[in-house]
Amino acid sequence: MDTIEVSFPGGKRIDAKVGNFVIHTDQSEKYGGSASAPEPFDLFLASIATCAGIFAWNFCEIRELSTEGMALHMDCERDEKKKLFSHIVLRLTLPADFPEKYQKGILRAMELCAVKRHMMDSPAFSIELK
Template identity: 45%
Template sequence: MSTQQTIDVEYRGGMSVAALIEGRAIVTDQPVKDGGQDAAPSPFDLFLAALATCAGLYAQRFCESRSLSTEGLGLRVTCTYADKGFHVEAMDFALTLPEGFPEKYRDALLRAVDLCTVKKHIVTPPRFSVRIAE
């Protein structure tokens, strides 16, 4: 049997929109050039941040599950955009390893980061439907 999660969207004035999830509000806005106040990340920024933080979490969990230090562990995600339109063509995830990180775990760490749940949803997308609520 499937389970469900509901996300309600609340309009906050101007270009600010919030997603209400399990009692928490995730607020978004648009840059000034797009009519917003730039008071919060845009929805697309949150999308990219979800990919980055998910990958970072998988790296952290990998290290902690093996009692490896996470001091100095870092991740930088570089997005390359298409020349025309607003589309990310490539994302490069570059991990910085803690000092003394064991060589034997390097490939396994990369495989672990590649398992990020957010990325999996892009590779195998869900079905989308848009409708007028009754």
Template identity: 45%
Template sequence: MEMRIDFPGGKRVTSTYKGFTVETDQPKSEGGDDSAPEPYDLFLSSIGTCAGVYIVYFCESRDIPTQDISMTLRFERNETSHLMEKITIEIHLPPAFPDKYRKAVIRAAEMCTVKRTLTHPPEILVTTTGEP
């Protein structure tokens, strides 16, 4: 599997994968144009949307409507290291959501591949190519 990363100018960086291009930028305070989300914002979004799709799968398999379900992702960042110390996903279920599935929908969200990857992080290697 391979993803292409390009640098179209300024502080913008894009990734292209499976025919989709994802744009990122930095805020004006960091020298960017604030034209797209920061890469870290997309990282946080990927956690929430990944958990969300597992909730969709869970509900669809039980014919539970999802239009009144939402989630809030909250995070606490260490001001010194700038790394996340805690991420909380709160699932907002409508009153009509079946009580017998409330714990199960949490387990479904916890199956998120992004979350599981963070729990068992991969080795990340950075290399260069080309002539010096």
């Protein structure tokens, strides 16, 4: 089992210890925080984009393809009625000299993103008191 330890250092700041790293979060001033770190939901969204990005980068590394000029942009469309995102679009800008024969392959690699796969086949959640 993977474990993440959460601490409450004060205000609206919430920290998560993941292995040897501490990830800091805070709420925006609008929601009573001091905006000293990203909000937890921002980290969730960033995990989608960075996960897809590492799969694209690994695809290139394995094939010894240049990643110079490669960029990834993620847009999130909101369903205002549900107050949830209804569509997430990842747009990968390929390097200028990226071979056409690998374009479908790099898209398939990005589909393997573990964060996306967990969202598509979501785990069960339990909340318990100790």
